[in-house]
Structures are given as structure tokens and as C-alpha cells.
Amino acid sequence: MSPPADQVPSGAKPSGGDSPSRFDPVRFFAGRKVLVTGGLGFIGSNVARRLVDLGARVQVVDAHIPDSGANPVNLADYADRLELFIGDLGDPATSAERVRGQEVIFNLAGNVSHIDSMQMPLMDLNANVRAQIVFLEACRYHAPDARVVYASTRQIYGRPTSLPVNEQHLLDPVDVNGVNKMAGEAYHTLYQHVYGLASISLRLTNVFGPRMRVKDARQTFLGLWLRRVVEDASFEVWGGEQLRDLTYIDDVVDAFLVAASLDVAPTQVYNLGGSPPISLFELAQRLVGIAGQGRYSVTSFPAERARIDIGDYFADDSRFRAASGWQPRVTLDQGLRQTIDFYRGILDAYL
Numbered sequence: 001m002s003p004p005a006d007q008v009p010s011g012a013k014p015s016g017g018d019s020p021s022r023f024d025p026v027r028f029f030a031g032r033k034v035l036v037t038g039g040l041g042f043i044g045s046n047v048a049r050r051l052v053d054l055g056a057r058v059q060v061v062d063a064h065i066p067d068s069g070a071n072p073v074n075l076a077d078y079a080d081r082l083e084l085f086i087g088d089l090g091d092p093a094t095s096a097e098r099v100r101g102q103e104v105i106f107n108l109a110g111n112v113s114h115i116d117s118m119q120m121p122l123m124d125l126n127a128n129v130r131a132q133i134v135f136l137e138a139c140r141y142h143a144p145d146a147r148v149v150y151a152s153t154r155q156i157y158g159r160p161t162s163l164p165v166n167e168q169h170l171l172d173p174v175d176v177n178g179v180n181k182m183a184g185e186a187y188h189t190l191y192q193h194v195y196g197l198a199s200i201s202l203r204l205t206n207v208f209g210p211r212m213r214v215k216d217a218r219q220t221f222l223g224l225w226l227r228r229v230v231e232d233a234s235f236e237v238w239g240g241e242q243l244r245d246l247t248y249i250d251d252v253v254d255a256f257l258v259a260a261s262l263d264v265a266p267t268q269v270y271n272l273g274g275s276p277p278i279s280l281f282e283l284a285q286r287l288v289g290i291a292g293q294g295r296y297s298v299t300s301f302p303a304e305r306a307r308i309d310i311g312d313y314f315a316d317d318s319r320f321r322a323a324s325g326w327q328p329r330v331t332l333d334q335g336l337r338q339t340i341d342f343y344r345g346i347l348d349a350y351l
């Protein structure tokens with residue numbers, strides 16, 4: 001699939017030309033056939049909803065994995081504006097059927113829980129490696145011209161040896177999830193190199209916002225913190241000195257959309273950061289301050305978590321910003337406020 005010539009941001013063009021800010025998502029996506037894998041989950045549902053609003057013809061496939069971020073509520077009010085298929089990408093027939101005829105595919109299916117990946121390494125391998133290979137094979141044979149945007153993760157860097165972390169940083173993951181996501185990303189790049197499948201990977205940092213999993217800390221510690229604050233209860237901050245950058249979901253959706261328009265020739269892999277780094281301790285203070293309720297205590301890391309903690313992390317995403325013109329539009333405080341407001345109305349549906 002080729003984007004309209006005036007829809008390709010200049011940084012992605014070998015010869016330059018248009019301003020990156022000329023990317024017009026309505027023009028790019030209206031009427032396009034788009035698949036979102038993992039679309040019942042946090043990021044996928046937000047991508048799918050935006051695409052529907054832009055006028056795309058949206059299909060969603062999701063295996064509705066228990067203990068993932070899958071939640072039918074995420075798409076319930078959009079049910080008559082998109083097609084939802086419950087199915088596992090690891091099944092070759094399902095993958096083939098779903099990718100056939102698609103022009104753009106946002107591949108957000110995967111396991112995100114680090115701790116689950118340590119307790120069930122083969123579950124993580126199935127979601128983040130095996131299903132990805134089955135999906136890529138399906139694209140190779142049934143959607144060779146589709147544009148694929150894959151959700152990779154900063155977890156593949158492991159403990160940073162220098163900050164901010166750019167794409168040249170050593171890949172040295174500290175947990176099973178990081179190893180498997182590293183493989184998943186590498187397979188996407190491989191299929192680009194060997195078969196010409198136009199895929200781009202975004203290495204996400206902590207993403208937060210409406211429709212994230214807040215039942216527990218499986219998706220991110222911040223999910224559980226948000227739940228506790230909305231319940232006016234207490235949460236634990238482990239350590240507290242660690243630095244993190246966070247990206248609000250609307251900015252992540254923006255990044256995925258523009259990534260679909262980039263030329264894959266210069267590179268297939270980009271970091272995606274967001275807000276300036278903040279310590280977990282300060283983040284907890286801000287959250288409680290903005291909510292005007294909830295409280296926290298600072299404790300030491302549980303041993304099983306300390307072993308797979310990555311310490312400080314924040315991304316250098318200048319390469320993606322230059323190529324795409326993307327920049328975050330929502331400040332950390334605005335994002336936290338919007339997320340708290342969202343869950344105040346609907347928390348029970350996420351517990």
C-alpha cells in the first residue's frame with residue numbers, strides 16, 4: 001500500500017519536501033481497510049476507536065485473553081461501527097482470514113505482563129513470538145502490500161547503561177517478556193528485509209490513559225495506583241527513586257497513525273517517549289495531588305520484582321519526532337487528570 005504522495009512526512013522521504021506537520025489522518029485513513037490486532041485491549045481499542053472516528057473501515061481481532069487488558073467495554077459503544085472478531089493470531093487460519101485485503105494493520109496483540117512472563121514463560125512466548133510469526137506468515141502470503149505498525153517496547157533494552165536511551169543502545173532484556181518482545185520486533189524487521197513487508201516498530205515506554213487495565217499491576221504499576229486513588233485507598237510505591245517517562249494514550253494513538261505513513265526505507269524501528277522523566281515518588285505525589293484523594297506508602301522492592309526491574313529509563317525519541325513530526329500534545333498532569341476522570345465514572349467495569 002502506498003500512502004498518497006502528500007501524506008508522507010518529509011523526514012521519511014529520501015529527498016525531503018513536505019513539512020512533517022502535513023500528515024492529515026482523515027485524508028490518509030478515511031475509507032481505508034484497517035485491522036487492529038489486540039483491539040479489545042488498552043492501546044488497540046484506543047487506536048480502533050480513533051480510526052473509526054477518522055472514517056476508516058475497521059476490523060478488530062482479539063483472543064480475549066484472561067488477565068490481559070482485553071475488556072469488551074473498551075469497544076462496546078463502537079460495536080456497530082466496526083467489526084470485532086474473537087480469535088487467536090496464533091491460529092494460521094484466523095490470521096490468514098483477518099489480514100487478507102487489509103491495507104494497514106496495527107499489530108497490538110501481545111502479552112504485556114512482566115511478572116506473568118516469568119511465571120508462565122511459554123504463555124508469553126506463544127503471544128509475543130509464536131503468534132507473531134504466524135501473523136507475519138499470513139501477511140507474507142495474504143497481505144504482502146499491507147503496511148504493518150508493531151507495538152514494541154523499551155523493555156528490550158533492559159537496564160539502561162546511558163540515558164536517555166536511543167535506538168543504538170544495547171538490547172539486553174532482563175525478563176522473559178523483554179526477550180520475547182525483542183524477538184517479535186526482530187521478526188517484523190526480518191520480514192521487511194527478506195520479504196519486503198512494510199513494517200515499522202515503535203518501542204513504547206509506559207503508556208497510560210482511559211481503557212488501561214487498572215484491576216492490578218499486570219499492565220503497569222500505574223494502573224493499580226490509579227485504581228487505588230479513584231477508590232480513595234492506599235497504594236505502595238516500590239523504591240521511588242526510579243525515573244520513568246510516560247506517554248498519554250492519545251499521543252500514542254497519534255504516533256501509531258503517523259507511523260503508518262512513514263517510508264520504511266530509512267529505518268523500521270523507533271523509540272517513542274513522552275513526558276519529561278519523573279521519579280516514581282514524584283509521580284505518586286502528583287497523582288494524589290491531582291485526584292485530591294488516595295494515599296501511598298513507600299516500601300522496598302519485593303525480591304521477585306527487584307530481579308527484573310530496569311532502574312531508570314527515559315527515551316531519546318528524536319529520530320521518530322524528526323521523521324514524523326510527532327510530538328506529545330498532552331502533558332503528564334492533563335493526562336493523569338483525564339484518566340482519573342474517566343475511571344471515576346466507570347471503575348466497576350474495569351475490576
Ligand SMILES: NC(=O)c1ccc[n+]([C@@H]2O[C@H](COP(=O)([O-])OP(=O)(O)OC[C@H]3O[C@@H](n4cnc5c(N)ncnc54)[C@H](O)[C@@H]3O)[C@@H](O)[C@H]2O)c1
Pocket residue numbers: 037038039040041042043044061062063064065068069070071087088089090107108109110111112126127131151152153154181203204205206207208213219220
Ligand atoms: N501498555 C504499555 O504501557 C505498553 C508498553 C510497551 C509496549 N506495549 C505493547 O503494546 C501492545 C498492546 O499493549 P496493551 O497495553 O494494549 O495490552 P493489553 O493486554 O491491554 O492488550 C493486548 C491485547 O492482545 C490480545 N491478545 C494477546 N495475544 C493474542 C493473540 N495471540 N491473538 C489475538 N489477540 C491477542 C489480548 O487479548 C489483549 O486484548 C503489546 O504488544 C505490548 O507489548 C505496551
